[in-house]
Amino acid sequence: MITGSDTAASALEVEDLAVSVGGTRLLRGVDLVVPAGSRTALVGASGSGKSLTAGAVLGRLPAGAVATGSVRVAGEEVLGVPAARRTPATRVAAIAQDPLAALNPLVTVGAQLATPLRRRAGLRGSAVRARAVELLEAVGLADAERVLRSVPGELSGGQRQRVCTAIALAARAGLLVADEPTTALDLVTQAQVVDVLREHTRGTALLFVTHDIAVSAALCDRVVVLCGGRVVEQGPVEELIGAPSSDHLRELVTAARAAA
Numbered sequence: 001m002i003t004g005s006d007t008a009a010s011a012l013e014v015e016d017l018a019v020s021v022g023g024t025r026l027l028r029g030v031d032l033v034v035p036a037g038s039r040t041a042l043v044g045a046s047g048s049g050k051s052l053t054a055g056a057v058l059g060r061l062p063a064g065a066v067a068t069g070s071v072r073v074a075g076e077e078v079l080g081v082p083a084a085r086r087t088p089a090t091r092v093a094a095i096a097q098d099p100l101a102a103l104n105p106l107v108t109v110g111a112q113l114a115t116p117l118r119r120r121a122g123l124r125g126s127a128v129r130a131r132a133v134e135l136l137e138a139v140g141l142a143d144a145e146r147v148l149r150s151v152p153g154e155l156s157g158g159q160r161q162r163v164c165t166a167i168a169l170a171a172r173a174g175l176l177v178a179d180e181p182t183t184a185l186d187l188v189t190q191a192q193v194v195d196v197l198r199e200h201t202r203g204t205a206l207l208f209v210t211h212d213i214a215v216s217a218a219l220c221d222r223v224v225v226l227c228g229g230r231v232v233e234q235g236p237v238e239e240l241i242g243a244p245s246s247d248h249l250r251e252l253v254t255a256a257r258a259a260a
């Protein structure tokens, strides 16, 4: 249930979202709110509907998907509006799970960073390169000049994920959706990417899709738990971890405590 006070300053409001593919209902009754400037983790087992929910927010549902309900970004309805047709205020930046698939393998990082800096941030001339270097350094890529000249295949997995983060930040969207951005990384690189997101998404609302409740607790202030295409609980992350009411969250918390 979404109340008026929840939606007063929301970057994202999803209400009664249902998604079907080929007549099979994959999401139903999904309600969630990401307050402006806050960070919300979307957790759930494999197949629970996290990526479909993220896809509905990003305007990237699979072909043939039928969606009903409401997805509002910055107060504007966007459900069914593809990413390319969104107004500037409702564009959502994305960090994908697989940076190799998200980046163009034939184009240098410099050129891929320049596109959002020109189109979204409105920068021109030397300001584009200066901001590109600043963003790469901000995400922990010390050798920014070399990275700018590189194509994705010349970088490590962790470096590519940082490049994707820099590109997402370059767009200066009010909402950033990160779909399991740390899953393919080793533990040290995972921690570094989480640090980068914590430090560089201040002021930007974040919907962070993850299996990892420990990462959710380290990065986010709210958590939404999906199970079988429905939201089974949501609220402040510390409160829910302290007293989980769904079996799924209880299992995630128990597993995270055992691994600590």
Ligand SMILES: Nc1ncnc2c1ncn2[C@@H]1O[C@H](COP(=O)(O)OP(=O)(O)OP(=O)(O)O)[C@@H](O)[C@H]1O
Pocket (backbone or CB within 6 Å): 021, 026, 044, 045, 046, 047, 048, 049, 050, 051, 052, 053, 062, 063
């Ligand atoms: N294009 C599609 N056609 C048919 N079914 C789909 C399609 N995309 C997803 N599904 C189904 O929808 C359900 C939710 O999928 P989704 O990818 O959202 O899960 P997820 O929680 O992100 O899982 P994971 O953590 O494994 O990525 C799954 O049962 C999946 O098989």
